[in-house]
Amino acid sequence: xxxxxxxxxxxxxxxxxxxxxxxxxxxxxxxxxxxxxxxxxxxxxxxxxxxxxxxxxxxxxxxxxxxxxxxxxxxxxxxxxxxxxxxxxxxxxxxxxxxxxxxxxxxxxxxxxxxxxxxxxxxxxxxxxxxxxxxxxxxxxxxxxxxxxxxxxxxxxxxxxxxxxxxxxxxxxxxxxxxxxxxxxxxxxxxxxxxxxxxxxxxxxxxxxxxxxxxxxxxxxxxxxxxxxxxxxxxxxxxxxxxxxxxxxxxxxxxxxxxxxxxxxxxxxxxxxxxxxxxxxxxxxxxxxxxxxxxxxxxxxxxxxxxxxxxxxxxxxxxxxxxxxxxxxxxxxxxxxxxxxxxxxxxxxxxxxxxxxxxxxxxxxxxxxxxxxxxxxxxxxxxxxxxxxxxxxxxxxxxxxxxxxxxxxxxxxxxxxxxxxxxxxxxxxxxxxxxxxxxxxxxxxxxxxxxxxxxxxxxxxxxxxxxxxxxxxxxxxxxxxxxxxxxxxxxxxxxxxxxxxxxxxxxxx
Ligand code: NAD
Numbered sequence: 001x002x003x004x005x006x007x008x009x010x011x012x013x014x015x016x017x018x019x020x021x022x023x024x025x026x027x028x029x030x031x032x033x034x035x036x037x038x039x040x041x042x043x044x045x046x047x048x049x050x051x052x053x054x055x056x057x058x059x060x061x062x063x064x065x066x067x068x069x070x071x072x073x074x075x076x077x078x079x080x081x082x083x084x085x086x087x088x089x090x091x092x093x094x095x096x097x098x099x100x101x102x103x104x105x106x107x108x109x110x111x112x113x114x115x116x117x118x119x120x121x122x123x124x125x126x127x128x129x130x131x132x133x134x135x136x137x138x139x140x141x142x143x144x145x146x147x148x149x150x151x152x153x154x155x156x157x158x159x160x161x162x163x164x165x166x167x168x169x170x171x172x173x174x175x176x177x178x179x180x181x182x183x184x185x186x187x188x189x190x191x192x193x194x195x196x197x198x199x200x201x202x203x204x205x206x207x208x209x210x211x212x213x214x215x216x217x218x219x220x221x222x223x224x225x226x227x228x229x230x231x232x233x234x235x236x237x238x239x240x241x242x243x244x245x246x247x248x249x250x251x252x253x254x255x256x257x258x259x260x261x262x263x264x265x266x267x268x269x270x271x272x273x274x275x276x277x278x279x280x281x282x283x284x285x286x287x288x289x290x291x292x293x294x295x296x297x298x299x300x301x302x303x304x305x306x307x308x309x310x311x312x313x314x315x316x317x318x319x320x321x322x323x324x325x326x327x328x329x330x331x332x333x334x335x336x337x338x339x340x341x342x343x344x345x346x347x348x349x350x351x352x353x354x355x356x357x358x359x360x361x362x363x364x365x366x367x368x369x370x371x372x373x374x375x376x377x378x379x380x381x382x383x384x385x386x387x388x389x390x391x392x393x394x395x396x397x398x399x400x401x402x403x404x405x406x407x408x409x410x411x412x413x414x415x416x417x418x419x420x421x422x423x424x425x426x427x428x429x430x431x432x433x434x435x436x437x438x439x440x441x442x443x444x445x446x447x448x449x450x451x452x453x454x455x456x457x458x459x460x461x462x463x464x465x466x467x468x469x470x471x472x473x474x475x476x477x478x479x480x481x482x483x484x485x486x487x488x489x490x491x492x493x494x495x496x497x498x499x500x501x502x503x504x505x506x507x508x509x
Contacts, residue, residue, distance in 0.1 A: 002333065003040060003047060003104055009097040010199040014048050020194060020221035021053040022201050023064040024184075025208030031057045033222045038195050041107040041341045041378050042331055050194045053222035058186075058230045061218050065157035065184040066236045068215025073154040073182040075213075080180050081131025083216075087176070087207045088124025091117060094203055098168065098196075103332040105193050106167050107340040107378070108295045110333055120172035120200075122462045123478065127176035130483055134181065145497035152487040154182025159231040159240040161188045161224075161252070164343055165298045165399075167196035170243045170266070173462070173477045174486075175204075175217055181486040186237070187219050188228050190244075192343060194221040224248070232256055239264065239486065243300075246397070246423070246471045253473070264485050265473025266466075268397040269425030271448070271457035272305035274414045274440065277312050279430035283454060285319045287430070288403070291456035293327055293382045296339050297401030298347075301426040301450070301458035305394060307414050310407045317384070317405055321367045324382050330375060341378035342400060348378055351400035354393055355383060358404065361391040368401070395421045411436050419447045425468030426460070428452035449476070 007014055017035055019028030033052035040047050053061070072080070091098065099114035108116070138149040158178055162170040167189065175185045189197035201219040208216055220227050231237060232255040241264040242252040249267040256263045273291070275284050291303035308316055332340030342348050348371060355369045368383030382401035387394055394404045408414040418427060427446040430453075431437055437453050439445050449468035450460060460466050465480035467473070476482040495501075502508060 003045070006097055006100045006104055007048060007195070010094070010101060011202050012048050012195055012199060017049040017051040018195070018198050020050045020198070020219070021057045021061055022205060022219040023061055023215055024201075024205055024217040025214035026064075027205060029057060029060055033057060033226060036191060036194060038105060038193070040104055041343050043376060047105060048195055050198065050221055053220040053227050055226045055230045058220050058222065058227045061220050062157065062186055062231070062234055062236060064215040065186050065218050068213075069154070069157045069184045072184055072213065072216050075182070077131045077134055077180055077182065080182060081128045083207065083211055083213065084124050084131065084176050084179050085128045086211070087204060088121050088128070090203045090207055091120050091124065095121070098199060100333060101196055101199055102167060103340065105195050106164060107332050107343055108298075109337050109340050110335055112295055113332070116166060116169045119169040119462060123172050123176045126462055126479055127180045130177065131180035134483065134487070141493065142503060143495070143497070143501045145495070146501070147494045147496070148492065150489055150491050152484065152489055155486055155488050156238040157184040157186060157236060158486065159186050159188065159234070159237045161228055161231065161240065161242045161244065162190055163244045164190035164192040165295065165300070166243070167193035168200050171197070171200065173466070174241045177477075177483050178486045179216060181483055183486055184216050185218060186231065187217070188231055189219070189221055191221070191223060197221055233259070235259055238262060241475070241477070242266070246473075249473050264475035264477060266300070266475050266477060267468075267471060267473040268423050269300045269302070269468060269472055270304050270395065270397050270421045270423040271301055271426040272307050272418050273303050273457060274418060274429045275306065275308040275312060275316055276411070276429065276431035276433060276436050277309045278432040278436075279312070280432070280454070281312065281316060281319065284430040285316060285323060287428075287456035288320060289323045291458040292403045293324070293339055293401050294458060296342055296380075297382065298343065298399055299458050301460065302401075303403065303457045304397065306403055306405045307408055307417050308405060309414075310409055313405070313407050317366065317386070320403075321384060324367050324384060327382060329372060329379055329381065339382065339401070341376060342380060343378070345377050347400060348380055350398055351380060351383075351402060354398040354400065354402055355385065357393040358385045358387065358391075361393060362388040363404070390417055390420060397423060411439055415440065415445055422471040423468065424448045424470035425472040426450040426452070426457040428455060428457050430454055
């Protein structure tokens with residue numbers, strides 16, 4: 001009943017298929033990619049059906065986005081910013097039902113679902129300001145009466161492929177910035193959460209049609225192998241921003257690079273907290289709990305490894321076990337719940353397999369790892385496993401709430417263990433020792449894109465550039481100068497001397 005109310009508020013049909021492809025501002029197009037039924041991970045019930053896009057439908061939407069780019073890039077950047085401001089306001093008005101839909105279709109708790117919508121609003125606010133700050137540098141020429149400067153131009157119609165775990169915010173990180181940069185956007189959402197994408201697209205459609213723009217923000221919900229692959233191979237798409245697993249990211253990177261396209265890759269993480277003897281124990285335990293158990297361990301920034309000094313290991317681990325065992329697990333739409341379900345039964349299987357593997361490697365399960373069948377087959381208890389060393393299973397990202405604990409005896413050893421994984425997204429140190437803190441943040445310290453001190457691995461703010469190194473892909477999104485990834489740079493030289501003077505003092509006769 002509650003599900004229907006939420007869907008109704010967002011204009012999602014429960015009695016017939018919802019269109020999966022939209023040309024922004026013009027509404028849905030007819031699709032031929034077959035029907036996909038999206039379900040609720042909490043109770044396994046069907047929510048609504050989607051008429052998916054096929055490769056041909058993708059081509060129609062991509063044509064529209066390509067054409068619209070020619071007019072959208074002519075709109076002055078601050079005027080584009082005004083459109084993003086109105087989009088942000090529309091999202092503000094719809095925050096409650098959009099946040100609830102995230103809980104309903106993806107399974108994260110209400111507070112986190114609403115937080116995700118807030119993140120969309122925040123990035124819109126940031127982008128509005130950015131629309132007046134797409135600065136280029138000027139530089140002094142070595143030649144007389146010459147002027148040199150750099151400017152940034154819109155790139156084109158860009159592809160945005162998003163993961164299931166942030167079904168709305170990842171699109172907004174890309175879309176708001178791309179819009180002010182003068183790009184048009186084609187969004188391919190995860191097939192596990194198409195309703196979230198359709199609900200957001202409806203809001204974006206309304207704003208575009210009210211402002212008289214079309215084809216700026218577009219949607220193609222369809223299978224990865226059809227729609228996703230078509231996008232990767234599409235020469236008209238100069239940039240694909242991809243958020244997902246390292247496995248898929250490798251394929252995206254290779255396919256797009258083969259046609260000299262650009263990518264922004266936001267891939268898997270294997271994030272660790274290092275806890276030193278001087279750490280505030282309560283702060284460390286609470287921060288690790290949120291980062292490891294929040295979103296049921298299904299955040300790219302989830303705290304998956306705890307590297308703790310042997311002097312404080314026993315105390316911290318026993319505090320954590322106590323906190324883990326009191327986490328309220330259940331319906332993500334119930335405000336008292338702290339942890340909802342995993343997204344699929346396959347994800348539960350992967351968690352069980354990882355725990356079996358860890359035990360074979362000498363790991364000791366300290367708590368959790370059970371399936372709560374009375375709640376449903378996707379509900380699990382979060383697990384803590386003490387490991388004798390960092391074995392292969394610890395070095396992998398298992399998208400579930402498992403925290404592997406390892407001990408260290410000096411900060412150099414902690415950093416060595418910390419960096420000895422293929423991924424490089426987020427990291428943190430809990431310490432009140434200045435030398436340790438500076439070592440961790442120095443070039444000899446964490447090798448991740450995000451390095452925090454006395455705050456956990458997850459819950460980044462949109463003001464900073466977000467992304468990671470190594471197999472996390474090297475992409476940057478959100479704040480700081482991440483906007484440069486959505487534009488093309490041009491270096492200009494103007495000669496106002498009236499004669500020819502060559503650089504490097506070359507005399508050409
Ligand atoms: P996934 O790799 O399974 O899917 C990601 C997207 O790729 C989906 O939209 C999917 O439909 C699409 N896809 C599938 N086949 C494709 C193809 N042939 N061509 C193009 N696209 C195709 O990832 P997921 O399970 O949805 O998300 C979880 C993963 O995402 C985790 O590894 C997590 O760490 C990562 N993630 C990273 C960040 C970050 O910012 N670094 C943020 C969120 C999630």
